[in-house]
Amino acid sequence: MAKGKNKGHEERSNRKSNNSRRNESKHSLSIKSTKTNFPVKLAMWDFDHCDPKRCSGKKLERTGLAQSLRVGQRFNGMVVSPNGKRVVSPADRETIEQYGIAVVECSWARLDEVPFNKLGGKPSNEVLLPYLVAANPVNYGRPWRLNCVEAFAACLAIVGFKEYASKVLEGFSWGHAFLELNDELLDIYGNCTDSISVEKAQDEWLEKIELENKERKEKMNSADAWLIGNTNRKNLNDFDNSSESTEDNISTVSSADERYDALGNLISNDSHSLKYDSLGNVIESEGDALPPKYDKLGNIIEDN
Numbered sequence: 001m002a003k004g005k006n007k008g009h010e011e012r013s014n015r016k017s018n019n020s021r022r023n024e025s026k027h028s029l030s031i032k033s034t035k036t037n038f039p040v041k042l043a044m045w046d047f048d049h050c051d052p053k054r055c056s057g058k059k060l061e062r063t064g065l066a067q068s069l070r071v072g073q074r075f076n077g078m079v080v081s082p083n084g085k086r087v088v089s090p091a092d093r094e095t096i097e098q099y100g101i102a103v104v105e106c107s108w109a110r111l112d113e114v115p116f117n118k119l120g121g122k123p124s125n126e127v128l129l130p131y132l133v134a135a136n137p138v139n140y141g142r143p144w145r146l147n148c149v150e151a152f153a154a155c156l157a158i159v160g161f162k163e164y165a166s167k168v169l170e171g172f173s174w175g176h177a178f179l180e181l182n183d184e185l186l187d188i189y190g191n192c193t194d195s196i197s198v199e200k201a202q203d204e205w206l207e208k209i210e211l212e213n214k215e216r217k218e219k220m221n222s223a224d225a226w227l228i229g230n231t232n233r234k235n236l237n238d239f240d241n242s243s244e245s246t247e248d249n250i251s252t253v254s255s256a257d258e259r260y261d262a263l264g265n266l267i268s269n270d271s272h273s274l275k276y277d278s279l280g281n282v283i284e285s286e287g288d289a290l291p292p293k294y295d296k297l298g299n300i301i302e303d304n
C-alpha cells in the first residue's frame with residue numbers, strides 16, 4: 001500500500017532542519033512521469049485521508065501516472081485546489097505543458113486539516129475548476145466535487161488536451177462517463193480565453209439550468225394538482241370497493257428526488273428529495289425541494 005507522503009506532515013516537518021527542506025525544494029524541480037510516457041506531468045500532495053482502494057489519486061500513483069509531493073516541495077505547474085482564487089482557463093495551457101498539474105489528495109470533509117498555503121505551489125497558479133458534475137461512484141451527480149482523476153481530466157480538457165483527459169481516465173471503469181456527462185460544458189470552457197470568460201460561461205450555464213429546474217418544478221406542481229383531482233375520484237372508488245388506486249402515482253410524483261447532470265437532466269429518482277450540507281454531504285429531507293444553489297467552491301448559498 002502506497003503511503004501518502006504527507007500523513008502527519010506537521011510532526012515530520014518539525015523534525016526537519018531548514019537545510020534539508022531547502023534541498024527537498026531543489027529536488028522537486030526534476031519530477032517527471034518516469035514510469036509512463038504520459039506527456040503532462042501530474043502530481044499530488046497526498047494526505048492519506050481516503051480509503052486506498054477507492055482513492056483515484058493513489059491509483060494514478062500506483063500506475064505511475066502521478067507522483068507524490070511533500071508539503072513544502074515546490075511545484076511550478078497549475079495547482080487545482082479548493083483554495084484557488086480563480087478558475088482554470090485555456091490561458092493556462094502553456095504552464096501545464098511546461099510544468100504540469102497538481103491536485104490535493106484529501107477528504108472533502110477534512111479540508112480544514114490541509115495547510116494549503118504551505119503546499120509549495122505558486123499562489124498565482126492555484127485554480128478552482130468551474131461547474132462540472134462528478135461521475136465517480138462516490139459523488140456521482142454532484143457538482144464541483146470531483147475526485148483527483150476527474151480534476152486532472154477536467155483541467156486537461158479545458159486547456160485543449162481532451163485526448164490526454166481520456167487517457168488519464170482510461171484506468172477507471174466509469175472514467176468515460178465523466179467526459180460524456182460534461183462534454184458540452186468542457187467544450188464551452190475550452191472555447192473561452194481566460195478565467196473571467198470561463199466564469200461568465202459557467203454563470204450563464206447555471207442560470208440556464210436554474211430556469212429549466214424551475215420549469216420542471218412548475219410542471220410537477222401542475223401534475224400534482226391533476227392527481228389531487230384523481231384522489232377525489234379514488235375516494236369514490238373506495239366507496240364501491242374498487243381495487244384501483246392512485247396512491248402509488250401520488251407518492252411517485254410528490255417525493256421525487258432530483259439530481260441533475262451538467263445539462264440539467266434528471267439523473268436519479270429516489271424516494272426522498274436530496275439536500276446537501278456545506279460539505280456537499282447529502283442530508284435527507286421530505287418534500288420536493290428545488291436543488292440548492294452553490295457558490296464557486298460548491299458551498300450552498302441558497303437552499304431552496
Ligand SMILES: C[S@@+](CC[C@H](N)C(=O)[O-])C[C@H]1O[C@@H](n2cnc3c(N)ncnc32)[C@H](O)[C@@H]1O
Pocket residue numbers: 050054055056057080081082084102103104105106107108127128129130144145146147148149151
Ligand atoms: C478533495 S480530493 C478527493 C479525492 C478523492 N478521495 C479521490 O479518490 O480522488 C479531490 C481533489 O481534486 C481537486 N478538485 C476536485 N474538484 C475541484 C474543484 N471544483 N475545484 C478545485 N479543485 C478540485 C482538488 O485538488 C481536490 O483536493
